[in-house]
Amino acid sequence: MTSHWVERDVQVRALPVESDVLDRIIVGDSAPIRQLKRMIAAVAVSDAAVLTRGQTGVGKELVAEAVHRLSGRTGPLIAVNCAAIPADLLESELFGHEKGAFTGADRARVGRIEQANGGTLFLDEIGDMPPALQAKLLRVLESRRIQRLGGGSEQMVDFRLVCATHRDLTQAVEQGSFRADLFFRISVFPLTVPPLSERTADIPLILARMISDRLVENPALDAPHFDPAAIRALSAHAWPGNVRELKNVLMRAFVMFPGRMITSRQVRDNLLGMQMPDMDSDGADCMPEPPTPTASGLPDPSRFHEALTRLTDLDLRGYIRDIEVALIEAALDKRQGNVAQAAEALRLRRTTLIEKMKKFGIRRGLPV
CATH class of the missing domain: 1.10.8.60 (Helicase, Ruva Protein; domain 3)
Structure with a gap:
């Protein structure tokens, strides 16, 4: 079971970009940053899900950019801030919708997950995602299929997942506000961005x-x-x-x-x-x-x-x-x-x- 999962979800590809791209994205040469860059370079060439942790303002989005640029994926980097979008709109934002799916849906719309096909999906502040959406995201990660709101068919999607949070998700799992199964799915390779004070x-x-x-x-x-x-x-x-x-x-x-x-x-x-x-x-x-x-x-x-x-x-x-x-x-x-x-x-x-x-x-x- 484990070896099959690794073969399917953590494929390794050659590094196709110039070696100094990481230094241009993440600025710094201190020991904590050198360690972070080594970790990014190691995981970027695989398909392992990355969970970026750190205080507000440390630059977690730069880690997502670096992972994407070093991954060799040709698709786009699509970023979604789960805390900035109202809960009742986040589902449509992520999954898209067909025309007439709900009041005001006068045309079909491609969701962010679909847009990330062939590239990287960056879910910032995933700790703020509502529980109902956590279940739907987990199903997408397990099946690699997505269905738009109001749609009757599913389609395959291929994306690299990078998540970020300033919350303690381990504590959130213990408190029941974050799904344990989703947590283990998104935190295959956790990275911690050091605060500026360090x-x-x-x-x-x-x-x-x-x-x-x-x-x-x-x-x-x-x-x-x-x-x-x-x-x-x-x-x-x-x-x-x-x-x-x-x-x-x-x-x-x-x-x-x-x-x-x-x-x-x-x-x-x-x-x-x-x-x-x-x-x-x-x-x-x-x-x-x-x-x-x-x-x-x-x-x-x-x-x-x-x-x-x-x-x-x-x-x-x-x-x-x-x-x-x-x-x-x-x-x-x-x-x-x-x-x-x-x-x-x-x-x-x-x-x-x-x-x-x-x-x-x-x-x-x-x-x-």
Whole structure:
């Protein structure tokens, strides 16, 4: 029974696309993202159903796109958000209908499942699918046949299924709101997209891609720039909205700081804190930037005294955090990523340094 199922449903085909397509779709080179890309590359060339899990805003739809592009299927990628369509319309959206099937059905309509024939069907937020539709979807997955609403005949369909959810479907199965048999059908190969807070090292690459895409859409825009301290401030943020929130922050940067270099204070106060910047400021009243990992020495305290005479206020905690991050990164660079030696150089306990590194999103030297 098992071998027959594998032979029918998990056929493997050669990879027909260029090898860098995955890097273009999913941006990042952190350890969690490299692991995710390896998993995608492994499963894409099969027909196994994929269940993508992750928080809202992490980019689960990009996993579906990557799986489809790497699969070699010639049909389209058809996406349906099960949470965005009212329950009474979702059945017609998925299965289609014949003319006269219900009031207002003045013509026949091809459903999304039928449209995905030869390609990939992506069901986003499948955890929100009503129980009655779960049963109908299960039958389609088992029989590979579909019948439109109001229709009298069935037709064969061939599609790759990728689902996504931010819900805990295991818990939903236990509570009875999601069918156990459907859960096991759609979760042959589960993938988890890490939250942005676990891959802050990817923020510069993600920002660069977002800026590039934005300029392609509108070449007349003047792109903002982020200095190293600003990147560290972004990395220290919790990112509850994940990559979607980062995109919003970048859009604010285009509005507030077109063509300007953004500092850590502007990240915290303006982009994250939503205070309007002083557009007349030329930056002369800013604190000197914390030392970078390549700096040859610490700044003289008099520089801070001079800067403070021109400031009306100061985010002391944020500024000291930037200094800590810079010195930790410098110590790790000098000790080739050896955490124990870096801790000794900073006169910290190794466990204390590790706690600070996790707090600031510094992954170098830590186990993957």
